[in-house]
Amino acid sequence: xxxxxxxxxxxxxxxxxxxxxxxxxxxxxxxxxxxxxxxxxxxxxxxxxxxxxxxxxxxxxxxxxxxxxxxxxxxxxxxxxxxxxxxxxxxxxxxxxxxxxxxxxxxxxxxxxxxxxxxxxxxxxxxxxxxxxxxxxxxxxxxxxxxxxxxxxxxxxxx
Numbered sequence: 001x002x003x004x005x006x007x008x009x010x011x012x013x014x015x016x017x018x019x020x021x022x023x024x025x026x027x028x029x030x031x032x033x034x035x036x037x038x039x040x041x042x043x044x045x046x047x048x049x050x051x052x053x054x055x056x057x058x059x060x061x062x063x064x065x066x067x068x069x070x071x072x073x074x075x076x077x078x079x080x081x082x083x084x085x086x087x088x089x090x091x092x093x094x095x096x097x098x099x100x101x102x103x104x105x106x107x108x109x110x111x112x113x114x115x116x117x118x119x120x121x122x123x124x125x126x127x128x129x130x131x132x133x134x135x136x137x138x139x140x141x142x143x144x145x146x147x148x149x150x151x152x153x154x155x156x157x158x159x
Contacts, residue, residue, distance in 0.1 A: 001029040001049050002072040005038050006079070009051035016045040022089070023064040032061050032073055056080045067092045077106060 004010035018025040026047050030040040033049070035057040041048040056079075063070040063086030070090050074097075076082050090097045098108050 001026075001033065001040065001047060002075045004049035005033055005036065005054060006075070009049050012047045012049070014045060015042075015047045018047075021068070022066040022092075023069060025064075025066065025069060028062075028064040028066060028069050029072065032064075032069070035059060035061060036076070054079055057082065060085055063087055063089050065089050067094065071097060074101065077101075 001012070004012065015026055019027075026040075026042045029047075030042050033040050037055040038052050039050040041050070054076075060083040061073050063073070063084050065086050067089045070084055070087050071094065073082065073084055087098070094100075102108055
């Protein structure tokens with residue numbers, strides 16, 4: 001949904017399973033994208049992210065205790081400095097995520113919330129250029145880690 005927002009909207013189908021994850025991901029993203037001024041319509045098995053002007057959020061974003069929500073919201077670094085709470089949820093699938101963002105030139109400041117910003121306009125341009133690749137990488141790594149954990153759990157339960 002972040003990618004759809006950054007790329008002028010989209011209709012996503014087959015989304016009913018998003019309700020049964022760590023959070024109701026469609027509803028969570030609808031709530032968070034509204035902070036950017038983006039309208040999202042959530043149906044039974046579809047999500048429509050409407051094209052609109054993306055505005056800087058005036059309040060902290062909520063990670064909804066969901067690793068994928070936190071990582072999806074962090075891609076808005078291509079446009080704005082952002083604050084996200086519940087970032088510890090990323091430890092489920094990608095514990096080094098914030099460290100890897102720092103390697104890309106992202107400044108991470110931790111207090112009650114995690115404040116994320118790009119260090120320079122040059123970093124912003126490079127990061128913006130690669131955000132599609134980053135989004136794909138995030139999902140690939142998270143899926144691989146989740147798959148690995150499920151198989152470890154199965155092996156443990158079989159003993």
